[in-house]
Amino acid sequence: MTEAVKDPPPGMVERRGAGLWVSHAIMMFGVLIVFFPIWLAFVASTVTQPEITNPPMPLWPGDQFLVNYGKALGSGVNVPVATMLVNSMIMAIGIAVGKIVISLLSAFAIVYFRFPGKMVFFWLIFLTLMLPVEVRIVPTYEVIAGFGMLNSYGGLILPLIASATATFLFRQFYMTVPDELAEAARVDGASPMRFFIDVLFPMSRTNIAALFVILFIYGWNQYLWPLLITTDPSMNTIVMGIKQMFPSGDDIADWPVIMATSILAMIPPVIVVISMQKLFVRGLVDSEK
Structure with a gap:
């Protein structure tokens, strides 16, 4: 006779799901820390010189992409x-x-x-x-x-x-x-x-x-x-x-x-x-x- 499969203890699935979300959140936070300087460099490459030298520096790309990269x-x-x-x-x-x-x-x-x-x-x-x-x-x-x-x-x-x-x-x-x-x-x-x-x-x-x-x-x-x-x-x-x-x-x-x-x-x-x-x-x- 086949032994019945026992149900997992209450809360095990929830704890596993919570741990998965926490690990993914930590990983995404680390990715953002690494990626943020690269994003700032890209934004700086799409704006004008005064926008960089006069704080605060913008956090979104500007309209000088083609001009700056062409130069x-x-x-x-x-x-x-x-x-x-x-x-x-x-x-x-x-x-x-x-x-x-x-x-x-x-x-x-x-x-x-x-x-x-x-x-x-x-x-x-x-x-x-x-x-x-x-x-x-x-x-x-x-x-x-x-x-x-x-x-x-x-x-x-x-x-x-x-x-x-x-x-x-x-x-x-x-x-x-x-x-x-x-x-x-x-x-x-x-x-x-x-x-x-x-x-x-x-x-x-x-x-x-x-x-x-x-x-x-x-x-x-x-x-x-x-x-x-x-x-x-x-x-x-x-x-x-x-x-x-x-x-x-x-x-x-x-x-x-x-x-x-x-x-x-x-x-x-x-x-x-x-x-x-x-x-x-x-x-x-x-x-x-």
Whole structure:
């Protein structure tokens, strides 16, 4: 005889519902705290200069959206903002793709190939995590200048594409792949690169997506290295451009244009995160990682 299902104690559903509403309210409050400064920046990019400098500042968008954003895209301290956005896009994509490609191949070599000093090389790569860019920036600059790569996309990208973190993450993932897959590929006559392309690369898709989002934002936000190696204004990045828009001395900042440029600088990273959101979350929480 089937045992009857007992009714839940009185008030349990109500308490569960109340707790759900409270947790959602707290979450929404946190979102509002984070979003409010961005909203103020957007509002500031749609009003006139006197409306910003004369308090209280409005909390709703004005009627200068097209004017301010048109000025932002067509103006800049030394070069149009549109050009700086393109430079930042090329740099961010180049750094993200370069880091992922090198890390995939280096982790594949460390896990699936036998050669003298394999672990020594791995730990040397891992130890570079303790050396930030600022520590090795002077010798890196000398190398790039010696190769004649100042004021070039190669100079912006190549010194930043080595990633010990990504190599370590892919190595840890490859070590969870069953050895039977490699044995089956070897029996079928597949070459090492064929095994990498047909088996390991598709399995690494979520990890690649998660790292691409992180590395794209890392490359997009770079300031010190582009500032050091670019003397040609046409190679300025958007982060450099925003800094250059702030006046020095007694000059008055054109705040609507600066805020419009800041909003434009946020759009590409936001698009990348939203478009790759599902793969990004799966890459972070996948139990097979």
